[in-house]
Amino acid sequence: MKTPLALALLLTFFMAAAQTPADRQKAETLLHRMTLEEKIGQMTQVTLGVVCTPQDGVLDPAALKKAIQDYKVGSILNVTNHALSVDQWHRVITDIQDEAKKTRLQIPVIYGLDGIHGQTYTLDATLFPQNIGMAATRNPELVAAITKVAAKELRASGVRWNFAPVLDCGRQPLWSRFPETYGEDVYIGKTMGVTAIKAYEEDGLKQPTAVASCMKHYLAYSDSRTGKDRTPIYLPEIEMREYYLPQFRAAVQAGASTLMVNSAEINGTPVHASHYLLTDVLRKELGFQGVVVSDWEDIIRLHTRHFVAATPRAAVAMAVNAGVDMSMVPSDFSFFVLLKEAVEKGEVPMSRIDEAVRRILLLKFKIGLFDNPYPEPAAAANFGLPEYQTLALQAAHEAMTLLKNDNAVLPLHHDVHLLVAGPAARSISALNGCWSYTWQGNQEQWYPAGSKTIVAALSDKLGVDHVTTTAVAGFDNPANYDTSALKTAAADADVIVLCLGENAYAESPGNIRDLALPENQTALVRAAAATGKPVILVLTEGRPRFITGVAPLASGILMAYWSGRKTAEAIADVLTGDYNPDGRLPYSYPRSMGEMVLYDRKPTEDIREIFNSDMTMNGYDPLFPFGWGLSYTRFSCDGLRLSTNQLHGQEKLTVSVTVHNTGNRDGKHTVELYTHEHYASITPNMRRLRAFKKIFLKAGESQTVSFTLDKNDLAFVNAELKTVTEPGDFDVYIEDQKATFSYSAGAQ
Numbered sequence: 001m002k003t004p005l006a007l008a009l010l011l012t013f014f015m016a017a018a019q020t021p022a023d024r025q026k027a028e029t030l031l032h033r034m035t036l037e038e039k040i041g042q043m044t045q046v047t048l049g050v051v052c053t054p055q056d057g058v059l060d061p062a063a064l065k066k067a068i069q070d071y072k073v074g075s076i077l078n079v080t081n082h083a084l085s086v087d088q089w090h091r092v093i094t095d096i097q098d099e100a101k102k103t104r105l106q107i108p109v110i111y112g113l114d115g116i117h118g119q120t121y122t123l124d125a126t127l128f129p130q131n132i133g134m135a136a137t138r139n140p141e142l143v144a145a146i147t148k149v150a151a152k153e154l155r156a157s158g159v160r161w162n163f164a165p166v167l168d169c170g171r172q173p174l175w176s177r178f179p180e181t182y183g184e185d186v187y188i189g190k191t192m193g194v195t196a197i198k199a200y201e202e203d204g205l206k207q208p209t210a211v212a213s214c215m216k217h218y219l220a221y222s223d224s225r226t227g228k229d230r231t232p233i234y235l236p237e238i239e240m241r242e243y244y245l246p247q248f249r250a251a252v253q254a255g256a257s258t259l260m261v262n263s264a265e266i267n268g269t270p271v272h273a274s275h276y277l278l279t280d281v282l283r284k285e286l287g288f289q290g291v292v293v294s295d296w297e298d299i300i301r302l303h304t305r306h307f308v309a310a311t312p313r314a315a316v317a318m319a320v321n322a323g324v325d326m327s328m329v330p331s332d333f334s335f336f337v338l339l340k341e342a343v344e345k346g347e348v349p350m351s352r353i354d355e356a357v358r359r360i361l362l363l364k365f366k367i368g369l370f371d372n373p374y375p376e377p378a379a380a381a382n383f384g385l386p387e388y389q390t391l392a393l394q395a396a397h398e399a400m401t402l403l404k405n406d407n408a409v410l411p412l413h414h415d416v417h418l419l420v421a422g423p424a425a426r427s428i429s430a431l432n433g434c435w436s437y438t439w440q441g442n443q444e445q446w447y448p449a450g451s452k453t454i455v456a457a458l459s460d461k462l463g464v465d466h467v468t469t470t471a472v473a474g475f476d477n478p479a480n481y482d483t484s485a486l487k488t489a490a491a492d493a494d495v496i497v498l499c500l501g502e503n504a505y506a507e508s509p510g511n512i513r514d515l516a517l518p519e520n521q522t523a524l525v526r527a528a529a530a531t532g533k534p535v536i537l538v539l540t541e542g543r544p545r546f547i548t549g550v551a552p553l554a555s556g557i558l559m560a561y562w563s564g565r566k567t568a569e570a571i572a573d574v575l576t577g578d579y580n581p582d583g584r585l586p587y588s589y590p591r592s593m594g595e596m597v598l599y600d601r602k603p604t605e606d607i608r609e610i611f612n613s614d615m616t617m618n619g620y621d622p623l624f625p626f627g628w629g630l631s632y633t634r635f636s637c638d639g640l641r642l643s644t645n646q647l648h649g650q651e652k653l654t655v656s657v658t659v660h661n662t663g664n665r666d667g668k669h670t671v672e673l674y675t676h677e678h679y680a681s682i683t684p685n686m687r688r689l690r691a692f693k694k695i696f697l698k699a700g701e702s703q704t705v706s707f708t709l710d711k712n713d714l715a716f717v718n719a720e721l722k723t724v725t726e727p728g729d730f731d732v733y734i735e736d737q738k739a740t741f742s743y744s745a746g747a748q
C-alpha cells in the first residue's frame with residue numbers, strides 16, 4: 001500500500017524526531033567538536049579479524065589500539081571464523097569499548113552482526129527457519145516472535161546492530177541467497193519484512209530487548225541475470241518499482257534504522273555509486289533518515305572490480321558522494337586514508353561528511369551506547385530461554401510444506417518400518433543452511449549439542465527398531481549415494497524416506513551451474529522406486545532444485561526448507577501425523593529451465609502459441625504453484641461476498657468467505673486473496689496476492705474470514721513510473737471462489 005510522499009516524509013520525520021529530540025541535540029554538539037579524522041573514523045567499519053589474534057575471539061591489544069586510537073574506527077563487525085560464546089562476546093565487546101573510552105571524545109563503537117535466522121554468531125543461540133521458510137508459514141505473528149528472540153540473543157551477546165532483514169525479492173531461484181528472501185511475492189516480502197523490522201526495533205532501541213535493524217540489500221540485489229551472487233542486474237525502472245522497491249518503502253515507514261547497499265550493478269551502474277538510488281530515491285523520495293552502510297569491500301570494488309572509478313580514492317569519493325555513510329571496508333584502513341585525502345582535495349564536501357557522521361552518532365545515541373556501551377546484564381538474562389526451543393519447533397512446524405501425498409501415504413503409522421536414506425538424513429547443516437554458527441553454516445562442530453538429524457528424530461519418535469538407515473554423516477560422503485546399499489537395506493522396510501536437497505551454503509560459494517537436483521541424488525530416487533516400496537522425499541534445500549523427472553516416482557514430497565534448530569523434529573512430526581502440515585510455497589516450484597514463470601505473470605506468459613491464433617493457456621505450469629501446500633484434513637471454502645460491486649475513490653471494500661474444515665483433523669489454513677484487473681494501461685498481472693490470513697479450524701468447524709481492501713491494494717506502477725489505481729473491472733479470487741467488482745476514481 002503506497003502512502004503519498006508528503007505523508008511518508010512526515011511520518012518518518014515524526015518517528016525519528018519523536019524518538020530522539022535530545023539525542024539529536026547531543027549528536028549535533030558532539031559533531032561540532034570532532035576533527036576531520038575523528039569524523040572519518042566514525043565512517044569506517046572493520047572486520048573483527050583486523051583487531052584479533054589468530055585465535056578466534058581473542059583480541060590483539062596492539063591491533064585494537066591502532067584501529068581505535070590511530071584510525072578512530074567507529075564500527076566493527078563479524079567473527080573471525082565461527083560463533084563465540086556469550087562470555088567471549090562480552091569480553092570482546094568490553095575490551096573494544098574500554099579502548100574507545102580512552103579516545104579524546106570517548107565515542108563508543110557500534111558492533112554489527114548477521115543474525116539472519118536467529119543469532120547466527122553466538123554459540124547455542126536458537127536458530128529458526130530461514131526467511132524462505134518463514135514466508136511459507138504465512139504467519140507474521142510468528143515472524144515477529146522469532147525476530148524478537150533473535151534481537152534478545154544478539155543484545156544478550158552485547159551486540160546492538162543486526163544486518164537483517166533481507167528484503168530482496170526472490171524472483172531468481174538460481175540465486176545462492178534465495179533462501180534469505182521471503183520468496184517471489186512483493187506483498188509477502190513487504191508484510192514479513194515490515195513485521196521483522198518492527199519486532200527488532202519497536203521496544204525502543206535503548207531497551208535490552210531491541211536491536212537496530214538493517215534492511216538489505218538495497219536495491220534488487222536478488223535479480224542477478226545469471227543467478228550468480230554479486231553479478232549484473234538489468235532491470236527496467238518500472239519493474240524495479242513494482243517488485244523491489246515497495247519492501248524498502250514500507251520498511252522505511254516502519255522505522256528501520258539502517259540500510260545496506262546491493263553489492264552488484266544495475267543497468268551498468270554499481271549501486272554503491274548510484275546517487276540516484278542512494279540519494280534521490282532513498283532519501284528524497286522514501287524519506288529515509290538512518291545510516292547507509294556499504295556491503296563487504298564494495299567501495300574499493302568500484303575501482304578493483306566494477307571499473308567505474310579510475311583510482312581507489314575516486315572510488316571512495318564516488319560512493320560517499322552517492323550517499324554511503326559508512327564503509328564496510330573491512331580488512332584495512334584504506335578508506336580512512338583515502339577519504340581524508342578526498343576531503344582535503346575538495347572531492348568530497350565537508351557537508352557530506354557531517355551528514356554521514358551525524359546519522360552515525362545519532363544511531364549510537366538511539367541505541368544507548370553513550371549511556372552504557374557494555375554488555376547489559378538485563379539483556380544477558382534473555383539468552384537461551386527454554387521457550388525459544390518451543391518457538392523454534394512451532395516455526396519449523398508451520399514452515400513444513402507438504403507438496404505431494406498420493407493415496408494418503410502420509411501420515412505414517414507409528415508402527416511403520418522405515419528406511420531413512422539420502423545425504424540429508426544424518427546431516428545437521430543441511431537442515432539449517434547459511435549463517436548458522438559460521439557464515440557457510442556447514443561446520444557441524446559448532447551446532448548446539450542436542451541438534452537432531454532426521455534419522456535421530458524419527459528413531460526417537462518411532463523407536464530405533466523401526467528405523468534403518470544407510471545414511472552416514474557428511475552430506476557429500478559417497479556412502480550416502482550408494483544405490484545398491486539402499487536397495488538391499490530396503491528389503492525389510494515398509495516405506496523409504498529419502499532426505500535430499502542441498503547442504504548449507506551462503507553467498508558466492510552457493511553459486512550453481514544447474515538448478516537440477518544433482519544426478520547422484522535423483523539416482524537414489526530411481527533406486528528407491530525400483531524396490532516397489534512407497535517413497536517419501538524430504539527436501540531440505542534453500543532454493544527449488546528441479547525434481548521434475550523423479551517427482552512422479554515419489555508418493556509423498558515434503559518441502560522442509562532450511563528450518564533451523566528443530567527442522568528434524570518438525571519433519572518427524574509431520575511424517576508421522578503428530579503435526580498436521582500447513583506451510584504454503586512462497587515461490588512457484590519450477591518444472592524446468594524453460595518454465596521459469598512466476599505466479600504474478602503477465603497475460604502473454606500464460607499463452608503458448610502453437611500456430612498463429614492456435615494457442616493454449618497453460619504457460620504458468622510449475623511443478624507446484626505458488627501458495628501450494630497440502631494438509632491431512634480437507635478445507636473448502638464458499639460464499640465469497642463483496643460489500644459492494646462498485647468501489648469508488650477512497651472507499652473500502654470488504655471481501656468475505658467462509659472456510660470449512662470438512663476433514664477429520666484439526667488444522668491451520670491460510671486463506672489467500674488475489675486480484676486481477678481485466679484491462680489496464682500496461683499489461684495487468686494475471687494474479688496479485690493482496691491479502692492473506694491464517695486461521696485454525698477444528699475438524700468439522702467453519703469460520704468466515706474477511707479482508708478489507710481499498711484502491712491502494714489494487715495499484716500498480718504505470719508507464720510514467722507512478723503508482724496508480726486505474727478505473728476498471730477487477731476479479732477477486734479466493735481458492736476456487738471468484739467475484740468481480742468495478743473501481744472508479746470519483747466519489748459516488
Ligand code: BGC
Binds near residue numbers: 163260295296
Ligand atoms: C553480505 C552481507 C553481510 C555482510 C557482513 C556480506 O558479504 O553480503 O549480507 O551483512 O557480508 O557479514
